[in-house]
Amino acid sequence: MSKLLHFCAEEVTRLFPPFLVHLEALKETMIEYSVKESIVQPVRQQLTVPNTADRFISMPACVPSRGVMGIKVICAVPSNKEKCLPTHLGCIQLYGLTGELLCQMDAEEITAKRTAICSALASKALANPDSKILAVIGAGVQAESHIQALSQLFNFSEIRVWNRTKSRAEKLVRELHDVGNFNLCVSDTVGSACSDADIVCTVTSSSEPVLFKDHVKPGQLSYRVTVLFKDHVKPGAHVNVVGASSPTTREVGDDLMLSDNLVIVADCLNAIKLESGDVIQSGAAPHHELGHVLHFPLSRDPDQITLFKNLGLACQDVVTAHLIYKQYLSESTRS
Numbered sequence: 332m333s334k335l336l337h338f339c340a341e342e343v344t345r346l347f348p349p350f351l352v353h354l355e356a357l358k359e360t361m362i363e364y365s366v367k368e369s370i371v372q373p374v375r376q377q378l379t380v381p382n383t384a385d386r387f388i389s390m391p392a393c394v395p396s397r398g399v400m401g402i403k404v405i406c407a408v409p410s411n412k413e414k415c416l417p418t419h420l421g422c423i424q425l426y427g428l429t430g431e432l433l434c435q436m437d438a439e440e441i442t443a444k445r446t447a448i449c450s451a452l453a454s455k456a457l458a459n460p461d462s463k464i465l466a467v468i469g470a471g472v473q474a475e476s477h478i479q480a481l482s483q484l485f486n487f488s489e490i491r492v493w494n495r496t497k498s499r500a501e502k503l504v505r506e507l508h509d510v511g512n513f514n515l516c517v518s519d520t521v522g523s524a525c526s527d528a529d530i531v532c533t534v535t536s537s538s539e540p541v542l543f544k545d546h547v548k549p550g551q552l553s554y555r556v557t558v559l560f561k562d563h564v565k566p567g568a569h570v571n572v573v574g575a576s577s578p579t580t581r582e583v584g585d586d587l588m589l590s591d592n593l594v595i596v597a598d599c600l601n602a603i604k605l606e607s608g609d610v611i612q613s614g615a616a617p618h619h620e621l622g623h624v625l626h627f628p629l630s631r632d633p634d635q636i637t638l639f640k641n642l643g644l645a646c647q648d649v650v651t652a653h654l655i656y657k658q659y660l661s662e663s664t665r666s
C-alpha cells in the first residue's frame with residue numbers, strides 16, 4: 332500500500348464543500364438510495380460498551396455512481412462531555428471501486444454538517460415554506476449545525492433553544508448571535524420553545540441512564556429520555572428527530588408518535604425499525620423514506636404534523652468524504 336493520505340480535522344474544514352454543493356450532493360444521494368436503489372448499504376452495526384450508554388458504530392456504503400465505497404467508524408460517548416472531549420469521534424476511510432484506499436479523514440465536522448443538511452432537506456420538503464419560528468431542543472454540536480443549516484434555507488424571525496443545562500443554551504446563543512437576521516433566544520421549557528414553532532429539531536442524547544422499572548425486562552438495561560410530547564407541537568408543524576438512534580433511547584412521547592395526524596418519514600425504512608427507540612417502543616408505523624419525498628413531493632395538509640426521523644446513513648458520509656477528496660485532488664493538480 333502506498334503512503335496513507337490522512338486529513339485531520341483542520342484539513343477537512345479547509346477542503347469542506349460549500350453549503351449548496353453539499354446540499355445538492357446529499358439530495359441526489361438520498362434519491363439515489365431510495366428511488367434508484369443503486370447504493371449498497373447494510374444497516375450499520377452498533378456495539379454497546381457494557382454497562383454504559385457508549386456505542387461503537389461501524390457504517391459501510393458503496394456508491395457506484397461516484398466510483399467510491401467507504402466506511403465510517405464512529406464512537407458515540409455521551410459521558411465525554413464531562414471530560415470536555417467531543418461526544419462523537421470517528422474516522423472515514425474512502426476506497427475506489429477497485430479496492431484501493433484513497434484516503435481517510437476525521438469524521439466530526441462531516442457528521443455534524445451532513446446530519447443537519449439532511450434535516451434541512453427534509454424540512455424543505457415537508458415544512459411550511461414560510462416557516463418563521465424554529466425551536467431547537469438541545470444545545471450541543473448538532474444544535475449548532477442545525478441552526479446554521481436550517482437558517483440558510485428558511486427566513487426565520489425567531490430561533491428558540493431549550494436545553495437541559497440552561498447555561499449551555501445561553502452559551503450557544505451567545506456564540507451564534509451574528510449567524511442571521513433573526514431573534515435567537517433561550518427558552519425555559521420545551522413547551523415554550525415549541526409553542527407556535529413551525530419547525531422543531533430534537534438534538535439531544537442522554538448522558539445518564541434513567542431506569543424505568545416497567546420498561547425493563549429482567550437483565551436488560553434501558554436508557555430513556557423523552558423530551559417532546561404531542562401538546563408541545565402545533566398542527567402543521569414539522570419535527571426533525573435527530574437523537575435517539577438506538578432501541579432503548581427516546582426523544583418523542585408515544586402520544587405524538589401515535590398521533591392520527593402524524594406523517595413519519597425516515598432516512599432509511601430498514602434501519603428505523605431496528606434502530607429508532609421512538610418507533611420500536613411506541614409501535615408507530617413509518618410512512619415514507621426521505622429520498623422518495625425529495626423525488627415525489629408529498630402534498631401538505633395544513634393540519635398534519637410531519638416528523639423526519641434522522642438516523643444518519645453511511646452513504647451521506649461517503650459522498651461528503653468524496654467531495655472533500657475531490658477538492659484535495661483538484662488543489663494538488665493545480666499546484
Ligand SMILES: NC(=O)C1=CN([C@@H]2O[C@H](COP(=O)(O)OP(=O)(O)OC[C@H]3O[C@@H](n4cnc5c(N)ncnc54)[C@H](OP(=O)(O)O)[C@@H]3O)[C@@H](O)[C@H]2O)C=CC1
Binds near residue numbers: 418443495496534
Ligand atoms: N441522526 C444522525 O445522523 C446523528 C445523530 N446524532 C445524535 O444526535 C444527538 C445530539 O448529538 P450532539 O449534538 O453531537 O451531542 P452533544 O453531546 O454535543 O450534545 C448533547 C445534547 O443532548 C443533551 N442531553 C443529554 N442528555 C439529556 C437528557 N437526559 N435530557 C435532555 N437533554 C439531554 C445535552 O444537554 P446538556 O448540555 O444538559 O448535557 C446536549 O444538549 C445525540 O443523540 C447523537 O447521538 C449525532 C450525530 C449524527
Ligand SMILES: O=C(O)C1=NCCCC1
Binds near residue numbers: 576
Ligand atoms: O450517523 C451517525 O453518524 C450517527 N448516528 C447516530 C448516533 C451517532 C452517529
